[in-house]
Amino acid sequence: MLEQTLGGLTVRLAGGTDRQGGGDGPMVVLLHGFGAPGTDLVGLWRELRVPSETRFAFPEAPHAVDLGIPGYSGRAWWDFDVEQLQQALERGQLRALSEHLPDGLMEANQRLTGMLDELEARHRVPVGKLILGGFSQGAMLSLDVALNSQRSLAGLVLMSGMFIARERWEPLMPERKGLRVLMSHGRADPLLPFELADELKGALEQAGLRVEFLAFNGAHTISGGVLDSLSKFISSAFEP
Secondary structure, eight states: OEEEEETTEEEEEEEETTSEEESSOOEEEEEOOTTOOTTTTTTHHHHSOOOTTOEEEEEOOSEEEOOSOTTOOEEESSOOOHHHHHHHHHTTOHHHHHHOOOTTHHHHHHHHHHHHHHHHHHTTOOTTOEEEEEETHHHHHHHHHHHTOOOOOSEEEEESOOOOOHHHHGGGGGGGTTOEEEEEEETTOSSSOHHHHHHHHHHHHHTTOEEEEEEESSSSSOOHHHHHHHHHHHHHHTOO
């Protein structure tokens, strides 16, 4: 594994010809969720059954999160009030959650966009051979960047994310008509409600994106079935 600073973010690279992001193969960028360490998803590259030339990049969110756990270093793409979210869920305010525009979302977008620009340039990522995605907060940021740019993507991966920023996202969705999307969500997710993932799926499909939705009997996690589907999604997206 290779660690670099790209666009001001710490990024861990793996896979490729030297197992450290080397070569000129396609690139998969995966963003971790709120409160996770920057290394949270790095181990996935060894579990995914994809062509050997596939490279992986795992950016670390810029903000530290104090979770009150000694020796634990959590990170965040933007500030996230978990208690406020839980209160909204208890009151059934799903529409309000889907309309909420986080204060730090646009700054996070700029940071990730800068990282992707430098990643593509320094590591010579072939045009149209980039998959962007993430888990939870990382999924939501990935979607925001995809919708607010013309970057050529081979696919988009949204694991356990949900509908937010409705007024910002919905008008932009038709611009990504035809884009392949892999979504997954646990039916028993206690943190980000399944209903808002399902509603996001519907909005993306209505706008013309090609969505594969994997609902599983689990909570806020990445199941083995999701990894199997992700392996197939990556392999098919990068077929000649």
